Amino acid sequence: MEVTRRNFKDSLNAVYSAIEEADFLAIDGEFSGISDGPNVSALTNGLDTPEERYTKLKKHSMDFLLFQFGICTFTYDQTKSKYIIKPFNFYIFPKPFNRTSPDIKFICQSSSIDFLASQGFDFNKVFCNGIPYLNQEEEAQLREQTEERRNQHANGVGTPSYISPSSSKGPAHVPEEHKDFINRVIEKVEALFTNSEKTLDLEPCTGFQRKLIYQTLNWKGFTWKPSRQKRLERKERFIQVSKVDDEERKRREQQKLEKEQEELNDAVGFSRVVHAISKSGKLVVGHNMLLDVMHTIHQFYCPLPEDLQDFKEVTMCVFPRLLDTKLMASTQPFKEMITNTSLAELEKQLKEGPFKSPQVETAEGFPSYDTAQEQLHEAGYDAYITGLCFVSMANYLGSFLTPPKAYISARSKLIEPFFNKLFLMRIIDIPYLNITGPDLQPKRDHVLYVTFPKEWKTSDLYQLFSAFGNIQVSWIDDTSAFVSLSQTDQVQIAMNTSRYAESYRIQTYAEYIQAKQEKEKSGQTPKTWGEDGWVKSHYSSTTSAGFGYPRSGLSPIPDDDEEEEEEEEEGGSPEGIDLANNSEGTVTWQQATTRKGQKNKKKKTDG
């Protein structure tokens, strides 16, 4: 079901009950871009720590807009032995709801926009009919404002028809030339409140005088009602002042309260759906979902915390139970059977033996998706096939039971090992971010941090370390890289050889980490990107309009499916993960060469 601002209110109950009845739900987001700084390969260094990766994504990905949000709810029907699904595709846009609401700015990345355009994405639906939203702080502010107005109201300050936040603060500053006019108005209004008339026509006035009248009468505490009149024949505008009796006032106030409440709910908009997911505590499934989770929290809850640990805690509050199908597919027992974990490929592989396509039925009133006619990169469709992938893999686990079971529920103990572990793109030796506990700390004793002149290419590094056999290179920026040796005992030899080198410098990984931590402690911003990269100070902000500071650059479009940040067909795909016993990943030569090619390209266009 497609949901825009036009049908949002009418669809909300359907959304709520779909979430309420679901066994689990799958989500997916589409964004206006991926990285406002480095290209995606530099954003995802193979030897990032989880903290580094989180910091980079927070810094370079959060100023894009999550503008399409897909939810597909899956409810198992015992009698039919199949899942009943309800897919929703929401269009999201931060339409300012009044003059004091935040005027959000977001970044668009041309390559991402162009990619979505090529997939038939409807930008008009987003920008013209997107559902608004507020994060929790903005919502609280708005509620406070409304509350404040009500109180003024209850105290007889402020008027039912003209509310100005500044109007009740004190006497209006009346400029000399208007004083006579205003005094005459006050006298007349005072007279009105002592005689039996119901209304009073004031003299014609300008817009500015009108403002002064409102401010003065409100401050003086009259219970009155203005009505703007126009003497057509003379083209003059004047105000008619009416005394307001108690009953009418109460009725108006009640109407106004109700209208305000509705406007407030409208402004909170799509955030209400996210709150409902959150409150339901249901299992939320996504594919390669770290960015989706980060964006969801950032946009609909609060600006992301600086610290990874705080992020994990917030995440557990918002999504108490998460499952990442990319991580699941990269883990035993699936990793041996699944060669490509990109969503589209995974979905295809899980249709073939030993897996079984899950039996699903689209609930009545929902348009059904056809997996044969791929609608990839529509968030609702992606959420749908993500759910299918989860069901296939979960059911496959049932085949190991005695007796085997064909249906494994979302509450089964069998899938618990996969809970709350979010896939980490292209990190060699840390397959996932562990939301509910400490992250894996692989030994990186065999890793060297090398700095060198910016003319160096991957081949120079291979030459430098040619004595050490097979090495792996992970570029950090133009003048530094991690070099993983195949044997840890070679590290000391490499260090010794480098002692007198002038053109390059080698540190152990431990030294590198220590130096970095010291820099951070001493308050220096760590230099994460190279000279022609994107060194930037980062201001944290208290509203979701916070912006990163991208510096321009000729950044090559990554080879792979950037939108989804999927792995390339050849190369980067991890060797598979065993959750119990984490394998040490390897970078293939292919990867190193690709990286080198990119670096060369960059040099060429920069030069």
Added chain:
Amino acid sequence: MEVTRRNFKDSLNAVYSAIEEADFLAIDGEFSGISDGPNVSALTNGLDTPEERYTKLKKHSMDFLLFQFGICTFTYDQTKSKYIIKPFNFYIFPKPFNRTSPDIKFICQSSSIDFLASQGFDFNKVFCNGIPYLNQEEEAQLREQTEERRNQHANGVGTPSYISPSSSKGPAHVPEEHKDFINRVIEKVEALFTNSEKTLDLEPCTGFQRKLIYQTLNWKGFTWKPSRQKRLERKERFIQVSKVDDEERKRREQQKLEKEQEELNDAVGFSRVVHAISKSGKLVVGHNMLLDVMHTIHQFYCPLPEDLQDFKEVTMCVFPRLLDTKLMASTQPFKEMITNTSLAELEKQLKEGPFKSPQVETAEGFPSYDTAQEQLHEAGYDAYITGLCFVSMANYLGSFLTPPKAYISARSKLIEPFFNKLFLMRIIDIPYLNITGPDLQPKRDHVLYVTFPKEWKTSDLYQLFSAFGNIQVSWIDDTSAFVSLSQTDQVQIAMNTSRYAESYRIQTYAEYIQAKQEKEKSGQTPKTWGEDGWVKSHYSSTTSAGFGYPRSGLSPIPDDDEEEEEEEEEGGSPEGIDLANNSEGTVTWQQATTRKGQKNKKKKTDG
């Protein structure tokens, strides 16, 4: 005529000849936002210097995208005694044209996008079918790359069918495990070039081996042609190597050159239209056109220079003759007759006496606009009515001649006083930016720079200066403002009184400017915005993808027509300008009160 990527190439000749034959042309741009920092009122302080205004616009407006460009050419037909017009409405989008091209990021401002959406703007046309563009540096880089490839080519390095910038740089680094394979390939290919065979089938290989083969053979200098083959029955892929004879090679090279040239022109895209306008030297008319000019230069020529004087020089190269209808309408003899200079209102007023609606005819094959059915904020339409306004005002000048003339050409001496003077929004005493000379330097002896606690409101300032009669307040940020006294000799009295004040501080305008200049000289970034404003350091960048650093904030949407940055109906409209004898503008009380209201609103939502 609507022009997108789909019909751009086919329309180009029509565009060129329209420009070539025109007497003058009118332009207009639509942007994805106006300010990524302060709200528009703070961006346009009434006492900005031209340098300050330029710096603020450069910093806070250039990271938005100019995504619709309107051109309307006007050609006078003597026989018909009317203008023949050709309106064009171009959709612009920086679609990356290849993997090494810049991946432009641009900001969208929700309020601007929402405003355009409400006007029926078609975002899909921009994002799906926008015409690409390159600035001059990007174009030069691309030409250089192409040239380089041709040279490699001419030297027999590189292949006609497989170009990799890195391929000819040196021997491929062949990993140990592939060395045997590659050596076998080299032997076979060497044999091919000594025997009479034309082709050679290599062994099946992986993608990575394929890359190594390409790199090695290219580096070895073989003149060969690869063709990827697939043995369907065995699902194996292998390469067929063909010897390339001289004639075929030349033919292929020629084809390739032509294709490259065409691709290059496609990539330069809309910039070609701007170059044509520029080369034509024709009078270019716009309404309140400073931002249009800045964006056009920034997007299609070069990043804007730091210095205002340099900007003026660049502007004169790009647009040798400009005329701003908003400035013209605010200047004698028009200022007495025109009460509202916003484009829509101006167009209406110029239809009534003593002005005459110009006689125009839409050229054949162009859809005609109807001014009765306003299509405001479509760039092509806005350009059209801007041209109409210019013609009406120019012709009116003819009535002062003896004998009076009903038609005044775009080359008439009568309009020369209006050339190259761009309207400056809301500056009290400097009505325009003088592109071809020094700017006006009004005396600001009567202006004080006041700093105070952030709780202060306009009324506090009025109270402080109550002894001095009528004053004018121009807010700078939450803790500072300019206060203009009505008499210069009061300045010294105010300074003396303030000497022992603790809560506030007063400087003369001259002192303020001096302190600012010293700060700038000493390399400090001037603090332009207040604590909860947008203090930001600004990195300049060498490509058009340069980004400002907006800090989020709850910025009220300005009351007036933000898209066009038109004046409000009441208040801000300048008193009119006499180009010969610049009047001292005044801020009305209305303005001050409006500003105060905004400040209060801001406080409320921030709190």
